[in-house]
Amino acid sequence: MSELGVMDTWLYGLLSGDTTLTAMLGKHPDSNECIYDALAPSGAVLPYVVFQVQATSPDTIAVGNIRIAANVAYVVRAIGGVGFATVRPIAARIDALLHGARGTSANGVILSCYRERPLKLPPEIGPGGVVYYHQGGIYRVRARVTGIIENGGDNGGDEEPPENGDE
Numbered sequence: 001m002s003e004l005g006v007m008d009t010w011l012y013g014l015l016s017g018d019t020t021l022t023a024m025l026g027k028h029p030d031s032n033e034c035i036y037d038a039l040a041p042s043g044a045v046l047p048y049v050v051f052q053v054q055a056t057s058p059d060t061i062a063v064g065n066i067r068i069a070a071n072v073a074y075v076v077r078a079i080g081g082v083g084f085a086t087v088r089p090i091a092a093r094i095d096a097l098l099h100g101a102r103g104t105s106a107n108g109v110i111l112s113c114y115r116e117r118p119l120k121l122p123p124e125i126g127p128g129g130v131v132y133y134h135q136g137g138i139y140r141v142r143a144r145v146t147g148i149i150e151n152g153g154d155n156g157g158d159e160e161p162p163e164n165g166d167e
Contacts, residue, residue, distance in 0.1 A: 001106065001107040001108065001145065002145065003069075003070035003072070003108065003143045003144070003145055004053065004070070004072065005107070005108075006105045006106070006107060006108030006109075006110070006143045006144075006145055007070075007072060007074070007105075007108075007110070007141050007143050008037055008051075009105045009106055010103055010104075010105035010108075010110050010141075010143070011051050011074065011076070011098075011141070012035060012037060012051075013105065014097055014098070014101065014103065015035045015049060015051070015076075015094070015097065016033075016034075016035045018093070018097055020093060021049070021090070021093045021094065021097065022034055022035075024047070024089065024090050024093065025047055025048050025049065025090070026044070026045030026046050026047055026048060027045055028041065028043055028044050028045060029043060029045065030043065034048050034049065035048070035049045035051075036048060036049070036050045036051075037050075037051060037052070038050065038051075038052040038053075039052075040079070046079065046080050046081040046082075046132075047078055047079060047080035047081070047086055047087060047090060048078075048079055049076065049077070049078055049079070049090065049094065049136075050075075050076075050077060050079060051074055051075065051076040051077075052074065052075050053072055053073070053074060054073045054074060054075045054138055055072070055073045056070070056071070056072050056073070057071040057072070057073070058071070059071065060142070067144075068144065069111055069142045069143060069144045070142070070143055070144070071140065071141075071142050072140070072141050072142075072143075073116065073138055073139070073140055073141075074138070074139045074141055075119060075136065075137075075138055075139075076094050076098065076136050076137060076138075076139055077091070077094075077119055077121075077134045077135060077136030077137075078090035078091050078094065078134070078135055078136055079132055079133070079134050080132070080133050081130055081131060081132060081133065082133075083133055084120070084133050084135060086133065087133050087134065087135040087136075088135060090135075091118075091135040091136045091137065094136055094137065095115055095136075095137055098113050098114075098115065098137075098139050099113070099114055099115045099137075099139075100113070100114060101113045105143075107145055107146055107147065108143050108144060108145045108146055109143065109144050109146060110141060110142070110143050111142040111143060111144060112140070112141070112142045113139055113140070113141045113142075114139065114140055115137040115138065115139050115140075116137075116138045116139065116140050117137065117138050118135075118136075118137050118138075119134070119135065119136045119137050119138055120134070120135045121133075121134035121135075
């Protein structure tokens with residue numbers, strides 16, 4: 001699994017495993033999901049949370065070309081349809097969970113996670129006149145794949161990360 005797979009799996013697990021957060025969210029009628037990787041599926045019930053890679057930064061490399069960590073900025077945001085008052089407490093809960101967090105994931109370790117800046121997008125009018133409100137943050141996540149072959153820089157494989165939390 002790549003560092004991005006490690007990060008995606010960790011973010012999904014941390015967010016979806018928090019009952020306080022998930023109690024604030026709508027549940028998809030077919031899957032009961034409310035946290036999505038990159039894109040909410042058709043039929044997603046508002047409000048919900050979406051996380052996605054915003055940008056990658058250069059890897060942290062040590063002497064001898066050894067990769068210490070990958071550095072990635074993620075946008076993690078609540079999306080709701082009633083107004084910013086609906087998404088504001090969800091964004092606060094996301095921040096409480098992510099800012100300063102560390103942990104492990106299958107095949108990797110999260111060395112650090114912190115918010116670089118808050119995020120509040122202008123309302124967006126979708127199909128049928130539904131208005132979407134977005135609020136959250138941009139989080140810097142640093143991760144290392146465990147079991148890296150130090151001399152070759154192998155990242156542990158090319159497995160794809162789960163989509164929308166599916167294993």
